[in-house]
Amino acid sequence: MTSTKFTEVYQKIEELVKNKPDDLLFRICELLKQDVYHYDWVGFYVLDPGNNELVLGPFVGKPTPHTHIAMGKGICGQVAESGQTMMVQDVTQVENYISCGLDVQSEIVVPVLKDGRFVAELDIDSHSPAPFTKADSEFLSKVCNLLTDCF
Numbered sequence: 274m275t276s277t278k279f280t281e282v283y284q285k286i287e288e289l290v291k292n293k294p295d296d297l298l299f300r301i302c303e304l305l306k307q308d309v310y311h312y313d314w315v316g317f318y319v320l321d322p323g324n325n326e327l328v329l330g331p332f333v334g335k336p337t338p339h340t341h342i343a344m345g346k347g348i349c350g351q352v353a354e355s356g357q358t359m360m361v362q363d364v365t366q367v368e369n370y371i372s373c374g375l376d377v378q379s380e381i382v383v384p385v386l387k388d389g390r391f392v393a394e395l396d397i398d399s400h401s402p403a404p405f406t407k408a409d410s411e412f413l414s415k416v417c418n419l420l421t422d423c424f
């Protein structure tokens with residue numbers, strides 16, 4: 274996808290954030306899935322510091338049994354520990370991976386940091402092989418930066 278298209282989607286997200294609907298995070302998931310062809314499952318996992326685990330928040334796509342993920346487990350748990358984006362172009366090549374279905378081929382997980390500390394993450398699964406580029410990670414990091422106050 275071109276960076277011009279990402280800029281358009283980003284502007285729509287900025288508009289949504291300004292309008293502050295009650296279901297803002299869900300609306301962002303919907304928009305991302307709808308507007309970006311290779312985004313097939315889009316959701317947020319939120320850190321529960323009391324239990325030191327991730328809890329599934331708003332999402333769009335097939336329901337997942339993975340509503341709670343321990344720190345360090347799977348791609349999501351690794352991003353929660355490192356606070357760094359992970360882009361996996363072929364999930365079959367990753368050992369520490371939690372499968373959400375055979376149709377998923379690739380995944381990107383981007384952290385939401387608040388005052389430098391991990392608070393949540395945006396998780397995107399794709400049914401396309403190796404669809405992600407630097408443009409995806411830059412775009413999604415900008416989106417996550419807009420959302421620090423939601424967590």
Ligand code: SME
Nearest residue numbers: 337347348349370371373
């Ligand atoms: N695949 C993730 C688990 C969450 S699902 O993609 C919704 C992982 O390995 O952490």
